[in-house]
Amino acid sequence: MFAETVRQAMQAIARNAMRSFLTILGVIIGVAAVITMVTIGNGSSQQIEADVSKLGTNLLIIRRGAGMGPPSAGRSAPSFTIKDVEAIKEQIGGVLAVAPANTSSVTMIFGNENHETSITGTDNEFLVARDWNIALGREFFDNEVSGGKTVCILGATVREELFGAGDPVDETLRSEKFSCRVVGVLEAKGASSFGQDQDDTVLMPIKAFMRRIAGDQDVASIYVAVQPGFSTDKAKSDIEALLRERRRVDPGEEDNFSVMDTKEISSMLTSVTGVMTGLLSAVAGVSLLVGGIGIMNIMLVSVTERTREIGIRLAIGATEGQVLMQFLVEAIVLSLFGGLIGIALGLALGYVGSNFMKVPFVPDWTITFIAFVFSAFIGIVFGYFPARRAARLDPIEALRHE
Amino acid sequence: MSEGDATPVISLRSVTRVYGEGEAAVRALRGIDLDIRAGEFVAIMGPSGSGKSTAMNIIGSLDTPSEGSYRFLGADVGDFDRLQRALLRREYLGFVFQGFNLLARTSAVDNVELPLIYKGIGRAERREKAIRTLQRVGLGHRLDKDPSQLSGGEQQRVAIARAIASEPAVLLADEPTGNLDTARSIEIMELISQLNDEEGLTVIMVTHEPDMAEYAKRIVHFKDGLIEVDGLNGTPRKPALEHADVR
Ligand SMILES: Nc1ncnc2c1ncn2[C@@H]1O[C@H](COP(=O)(O)OP(=O)(O)O)[C@@H](O)[C@H]1O
Ligand SMILES: [Mg+2]
Numbered sequence: 001m002f003a004e005t006v007r008q009a010m011q012a013i014a015r016n017a018m019r020s021f022l023t024i025l026g027v028i029i030g031v032a033a034v035i036t037m038v039t040i041g042n043g044s045s046q047q048i049e050a051d052v053s054k055l056g057t058n059l060l061i062i063r064r065g066a067g068m069g070p071p072s073a074g075r076s077a078p079s080f081t082i083k084d085v086e087a088i089k090e091q092i093g094g095v096l097a098v099a100p101a102n103t104s105s106v107t108m109i110f111g112n113e114n115h116e117t118s119i120t121g122t123d124n125e126f127l128v129a130r131d132w133n134i135a136l137g138r139e140f141f142d143n144e145v146s147g148g149k150t151v152c153i154l155g156a157t158v159r160e161e162l163f164g165a166g167d168p169v170d171e172t173l174r175s176e177k178f179s180c181r182v183v184g185v186l187e188a189k190g191a192s193s194f195g196q197d198q199d200d201t202v203l204m205p206i207k208a209f210m211r212r213i214a215g216d217q218d219v220a221s222i223y224v225a226v227q228p229g230f231s232t233d234k235a236k237s238d239i240e241a242l243l244r245e246r247r248r249v250d251p252g253e254e255d256n257f258s259v260m261d262t263k264e265i266s267s268m269l270t271s272v273t274g275v276m277t278g279l280l281s282a283v284a285g286v287s288l289l290v291g292g293i294g295i296m297n298i299m300l301v302s303v304t305e306r307t308r309e310i311g312i313r314l315a316i317g318a319t320e321g322q323v324l325m326q327f328l329v330e331a332i333v334l335s336l337f338g339g340l341i342g343i344a345l346g347l348a349l350g351y352v353g354s355n356f357m358k359v360p361f362v363p364d365w366t367i368t369f370i371a372f373v374f375s376a377f378i379g380i381v382f383g384y385f386p387a388r389r390a391a392r393l394d395p396i397e398a399l400r401h402e
Numbered sequence: 403m404s405e406g407d408a409t410p411v412i413s414l415r416s417v418t419r420v421y422g423e424g425e426a427a428v429r430a431l432r433g434i435d436l437d438i439r440a441g442e443f444v445a446i447m448g449p450s451g452s453g454k455s456t457a458m459n460i461i462g463s464l465d466t467p468s469e470g471s472y473r474f475l476g477a478d479v480g481d482f483d484r485l486q487r488a489l490l491r492r493e494y495l496g497f498v499f500q501g502f503n504l505l506a507r508t509s510a511v512d513n514v515e516l517p518l519i520y521k522g523i524g525r526a527e528r529r530e531k532a533i534r535t536l537q538r539v540g541l542g543h544r545l546d547k548d549p550s551q552l553s554g555g556e557q558q559r560v561a562i563a564r565a566i567a568s569e570p571a572v573l574l575a576d577e578p579t580g581n582l583d584t585a586r587s588i589e590i591m592e593l594i595s596q597l598n599d600e601e602g603l604t605v606i607m608v609t610h611e612p613d614m615a616e617y618a619k620r621i622v623h624f625k626d627g628l629i630e631v632d633g634l635n636g637t638p639r640k641p642a643l644e645h646a647d648v649r
Contacts, residue, residue: 004519004525011508015507308503309505309506312503312505313520314464314488314491315462315464315491315497315503316491316496316497316516316520316565317489317491317492317493317495317517317520317521317568318488319485319488319489319492319520320484320485320488321485322520395464396459396464396465399464399499399503
């Protein structure tokens with residue numbers, strides 16, 4: 001009997017294929033949106049974790065202010081200085097490399113080509129800390145670092161944009177504020193989280209950066225690589241103690257800087273993506289609700305349109321329960337169809353979106369299953385009212401309906 | 403009108419039906435008594451607005467009397483709830499309407515299967531039964547046609563097949579030939595009278611055409627919501643020989 005009801009529902013849906021499709025469009029869009037968001041969100045989180053672990057498990061990043069993100073609290077917190085960098089190098093045990101890093105954006109020009117990129121003022125230890133090799137040319141000479149010479153090392157993307165396949169070493173790049181001689185090119189690292197291109201960068205000695213770009217002696221952040229075999233946690237607490245003292249943070253007062261290891265960075269970034277995914281999914285969820293109301297609306301129209309049919313069915317012996325069941329099952333089958341199409345579409349869009357954003361494709365089968373069940377649920381909730389209206393029709397009135 | 407004393411299938415006593423209230427009230431039935439026994443073929447005649455359809459709706463348990471009693475095989479239908487009335491229709495009654503009332507975009511055989519679905523009959527048996535019934539009404543060659551692909555006469559035969567497929571005790575037909583031309587009307591009347599003759603199906607039929615009423619064994623005249631004349635038709639018309647087999 002139930003199989004029969006389902007079969008009849010399919011027939012009724014097929015009889016009005018176009019309208020049925022429009023009816024479930026809302027559910028399709030809602031489900032597809034949720035699945036797409038979750039898929040891409042998952043992919044991004046996984047990508048972030050992979051990227052951050054690529055940074056190395058023994059890397060610490062020191063920034064001013066508490067925590068990551070926009071340094072709102074950091075604005076009032078004082079910057080670091082080169083002396084801080086040296087103090088860490090001298091006083092903390094087990095460190096492999098300590099590098100200052102100040103970053104700004106800049107447009108580099110070579111000949112007729114120009115390219116906007118980010119420029120980081122640092123030194124050779126940055127390359128050690130980031131485990132980054134030179135592909136072409138060389139590192140900075142010591143006298144270039146200490147003297148603040150305007151020489152630079154290009155990321156693979158910048159080289160590609162400005163020189164194509166040509167050799168950039170010993171060429172001179174210009175920008176608005178300075179010009180610099182290229183001494184080397186970095187190995188390509190590829191895209192990172194949020195599709196950011198890590199190779200779209202230029203390195204120059206930090207003193208040159210301070211003089212030509214920043215105009216002050218501040219150090220914005222410090223990268224510390226801990227030697228293999230040494231505890232990053234120990235190094236971290238040592239650095240915290242040292243910096244509290246150097247920055248005169250009173251006991252009991254909170255740190256006005258943060259030392260984060262890659263695990264923390266990873267969980268912080270993924271939690272940001274998590275929140276974004278959650279918000280977008282909530283919006284998508286609302287559209288699912290709107291989709292449900294769409295189904296109810298069309299089902300009500302359908303009941304009115306099919307009043308005569310309902311009258312006939314009642315006259316030839318359908319019980320109230322059977323008519324109710326018929327319309328309810330029709331609504332459920334409709335919204336399940338919507339759910340299935342939405343899931344397929346969502347997975348497809350998630351796949352395309354993941355590829356586009358260069359993150360892995362990570363479908364979430366739990367959410368997919370929930371979306372499926374939820375669309376059936378929508379059918380029940382929003383189909384019940386129209387179905388009950390159909391079942392309660394007076395057969396004579398219904399038969400007289402034109 | 404009373405041969406034998408078996409319980410009538412249908413028994414109406416002082417049945418009234420009033421539509422609306424107060425000044426605007428319409429008294430469609432003003433107290434009718436009517437007994438119909440198994441195997442009868444009753445034609446209900448009368449001018450338009452005399453209450454024929456109202457009476458049919460009450461007999462068909464699609465409507466309930468304002469006053470009076472309606473017994474079906476001795477059971478008081480006045481006590482029935484909505485579900486019981488639906489079950490009465492499903493198990494005992496078959497309806498044929500003036501306007502055919504087939505489901506659109508649904509094949510003849512699917513239409514005939516419908517009441518069998520509601521009876522909970524399995525798929526194979528149902529289909530076989532529907533096909534057999536359509537053959538019985540002479541439409542064995544039109545099984546898969548939609549109503550829109552069938553003539554009026556054919557549509558009415560599908561409707562008759564649908565009404566009798568579930569083997570009801572009583573066939574209720576409200577002006578079954580009202581939308582058909584004379585030749586088609588005669589075919590339908592001969593089919594109905596055959597079902598009555600050969601299968602003992604009790605038939606109650608509303609018509610305002612005396613030619614069609616001639617097929618019935620008993621004719622009841624309605625006027626202004628009352629039964630004016632109720633008598634046997636001494637010489638019911640029999641199906642003409644050349645039409646005897648409509649297949
Ligand atoms: N639903 C209704 N509401 C109000 N009046 C009705 C309704 N149905 C029938 N009537 C009235 O009841 C009377 C009998 O109608 P009906 O039984 O349909 O007559 P017949 O079938 O003999 O032509 C008519 O006056 C008709 O207008
Ligand atoms: Mg009438």
